Amino acid sequence: MKNLCKKTWVVFFFSALWAFLFTSCSLSADADDDFDLKPDTSRLIVHKLYPNDMAKNDSASANVARGIMLVVHPGASYKLSFDVDSTMPAPELQLYRPYSIGGDFFRLSKVRTLEPTIVGNRYVYSFNCEEKEMTVWYTSLGVGGQYYEGEVNNISYTGTGSYDDHFSINLIVVGAIEKTADGKDVEELSRLMLKVFREKYYGVTIDTLYLRYAHEIPTVGSKYPAQYPWVAGVSSDDTFLGELALAMKDSPRNALNIFFMHSIKGVNIMGLSHLFSGVLGADSGNAVVVGERFSKSDGEMQLLPSSNIIMTMIHESGHFFGLRHTSTTGLDLKQYAGGDEKTGIMIGDWSNIEDGMTDTPFCEYILRSNLYKRGDLFCAKSSTDSAKPTTGDEIYSCPDLYNIMFPVTVDDNANVTFSKQQMELIRSTLSIIPH
Numbered sequence: 001m002k003n004l005c006k007k008t009w010v011v012f013f014f015s016a017l018w019a020f021l022f023t024s025c026s027l028s029a030d031a032d033d034d035f036d037l038k039p040d041t042s043r044l045i046v047h048k049l050y051p052n053d054m055a056k057n058d059s060a061s062a063n064v065a066r067g068i069m070l071v072v073h074p075g076a077s078y079k080l081s082f083d084v085d086s087t088m089p090a091p092e093l094q095l096y097r098p099y100s101i102g103g104d105f106f107r108l109s110k111v112r113t114l115e116p117t118i119v120g121n122r123y124v125y126s127f128n129c130e131e132k133e134m135t136v137w138y139t140s141l142g143v144g145g146q147y148y149e150g151e152v153n154n155i156s157y158t159g160t161g162s163y164d165d166h167f168s169i170n171l172i173v174v175g176a177i178e179k180t181a182d183g184k185d186v187e188e189l190s191r192l193m194l195k196v197f198r199e200k201y202y203g204v205t206i207d208t209l210y211l212r213y214a215h216e217i218p219t220v221g222s223k224y225p226a227q228y229p230w231v232a233g234v235s236s237d238d239t240f241l242g243e244l245a246l247a248m249k250d251s252p253r254n255a256l257n258i259f260f261m262h263s264i265k266g267v268n269i270m271g272l273s274h275l276f277s278g279v280l281g282a283d284s285g286n287a288v289v290v291g292e293r294f295s296k297s298d299g300e301m302q303l304l305p306s307s308n309i310i311m312t313m314i315h316e317s318g319h320f321f322g323l324r325h326t327s328t329t330g331l332d333l334k335q336y337a338g339g340d341e342k343t344g345i346m347i348g349d350w351s352n353i354e355d356g357m358t359d360t361p362f363c364e365y366i367l368r369s370n371l372y373k374r375g376d377l378f379c380a381k382s383s384t385d386s387a388k389p390t391t392g393d394e395i396y397s398c399p400d401l402y403n404i405m406f407p408v409t410v411d412d413n414a415n416v417t418f419s420k421q422q423m424e425l426i427r428s429t430l431s432i433i434p435h
């Protein structure tokens with residue numbers, strides 16, 4: 001078995017970005033609440049829950065009283081719940097929506113106040129979203145006008161919508177592409193890609209795959225010349241090609257964009273995606289980015305075979321629909337807003353060392369060895385000429401090695417799968433995203 005580091009990153013949004021996503025909203029009448037407890041904006045609100053994420057999210061639990069963000073979509077129904085703290089009275093949940101006051105700044109206006117119902121030993125707050133586009137609502141929990149001081153444990157945020165479980169794929173070739181390492185041109189790659197996507201996404205329907213070329217996209221295509229080897233993060237500042245994604249107005253409303261290009265800036269990076277992108281169709285946030293080759297640590301560029309390219313696309317699109325890695329990497333945990341490790345504010349959640357799903361095993365080896373703190377662990381094993389694992393390569397005994405969301409690619413990857421719970425999360429996400 002040969003092993004190749006997956007070189008994939010999941011990128012988390014920074015809260016301020018959400019200020020631009022708001023739209024006008026038809027608010028339902030508020031409950032007859034008698035106080036207005038805004039989220040505590042004296043501190044940066046960075047923690048965010050997206051629907052049906054099963055990870056532990058302890059940092060969100062700890063901050064929900066003074067303010068976290070809940071990702072919401074138009075027309076969808078949500079439940080926020082957590083364990084009852086019997087030493088404290090039941091808190092009210094207040095929800096606030098952001099509205100822009102110019103630049104990066106926004107203010108909050110109250111959407112509604114909710115009393116919990118008690119189900120088992122949990123407080124459950126249920127609400128519908130009447131926004132016109134995806135946005136976030138901010139929370140506060142209060143008792144008598146004061147922030148709730150009870151324990152908030154085992155937080156859960158679920159959501160359902162009424163959209164179908166179909167999607168299409170736009171494979172968008174950006175700049176010059178060669179044949180893959182196994183000799184496939186882009187049309188052959190696209191046919192194989194649709195076949196493998198349909199096999200791996202066994203619980204939903206992929207209607208069709210459209211092969212597009214960036215240089216032919218109306219209005220902006222001239223910025224992506226056909227002969228130019230495009231390197232995401234180098235060829236333009238916009239790694240995720242948001243301008244291109246937004247310009248694809250003729251795109252089917254249910255299409256997921258996969259931008260395929262020469263390579264991606266950085267060592268050992270094959271693909272990029274946001275975690276839970278939340279949009280389909282013509283939208284600047286609709287982007288998975290995958291390179292045809294990657295830069296090894298010695299600087300050499302390695303061309304990839306079609307199998308690795310396609311499995312990277314499937315892995316990244318899993319993130320796009322909301323799936324975490326089965327075993328968390330250092331990069332997942334070390335998320336910084338507004339800078340790097342020295343200058344930024346840490347927004348990652350160290351309780352999320354795995355995805356929380358009961359049918360995706362977790363690789364204890366990574367935790368036991370403390371290796372998950374090292375972002376470069378998985379990239380140190382890119383010797384593709386080793387016939388089989390050597391002694392000490394305990395990573396090969398990881399029980400989640402053959403899950404698509406395991407953060408390492410193996411060359412004999414034909415048998416990797418999504419679990420049932422992963423597929424259910426993808427179906428739920430599709431039900432929520434307008435398309």
Ligand SMILES: [Zn+2]
Pocket residue numbers: 008009010315316319325407
């Ligand atoms: Zn990944």
